[in-house]
Amino acid sequence: MNNIWNEHKIYSPSLITLDMCNLESQIKDLEESGVKMLHVDILDGHFSPSMPLGFETVKQLRNKTDLFFDCHVMADDYDFFVDELISIGVQQIVFQLETAKHVDGLLNKIHNAGIKAGVALKPSTPLSSLDYILDKCDTVVLMLINPGYASSGKEGQVHYADRKIKELRSLIEERGLNTKISIDGRISPQNIHDYGNGLVDIFVLGTTCLSRDNLKASMKALGK
Secondary structure (H helix, E strand, O other): OHHHHHOOOEEEEEHHHOOOOOHHHHHHHHHHOOOOEEEEEEEOOOOOOOOOOOHHHHHHHHOOOOOEEEEEEEOOOOHHHHHHHHHHOOOEEEEEHHHOOOHHHHHHHHHHOOOEEEEEEOOOOOHHHHOOOHHHOOEEEEEOOOOOOOOOOOOOOOOOHHHHHHHHHHHHHHOOOOOEEEEEOOOOHHHHHHHOOOOOOEEEEOOOOOOOOOHHHHHHHHOO
16 A cells, blocks of 8 residues: 555545544445545644544554554654554654654654654744754644644634745755655645645545545545
8 A cells, every 4th residue: 555655646534534433434435435545643632632542443443444544643752652553553653743852763763663754743833843854754744723623613724824835845845855745734625726736745634625424425526
């Protein structure tokens, strides 16, 4: 399934968007719709107030699908979470740069396990924080809303999202890197239209794009 990495536009439906009581059948619907990547959010209940997924759920799903597990860890301390995900056999682990005590070392640890690694940035975290680590990142996730506020209808995507995406793309190209850009946070069909032409590589899909009642129709509507 690693051949997905060479695709120019990748959809990564968020696991927490799905019907938690019917995950196996919902993932089968995604697979039948041509989806190859699944976004797995792991939260510790401190970095963000919610904890929608446990490791046992992720572990059981790993045994039921060949989807590329694109994991985004939001925590105050990462060693335990990263160790668990490595043992489960995921394909990518991205962690929040803001709370990692040893960013460079954590990227090394993940890479040494043969897994793709990267960092995620809150909306207001400047791109300058990537200066010495960008070349080690397989992916940089740009959060377009503040973590933990996805369920709040009062908070939309930050107004500077467009500028941040374009500046990161320019930085990656200036350095001649293959780092992928992923965007997360109320990703809409309009976002896909605007940035699916080479600016963004991975689109994390949530309720703005997906209806858990008809995943196949949702994915068909997004197109290729």
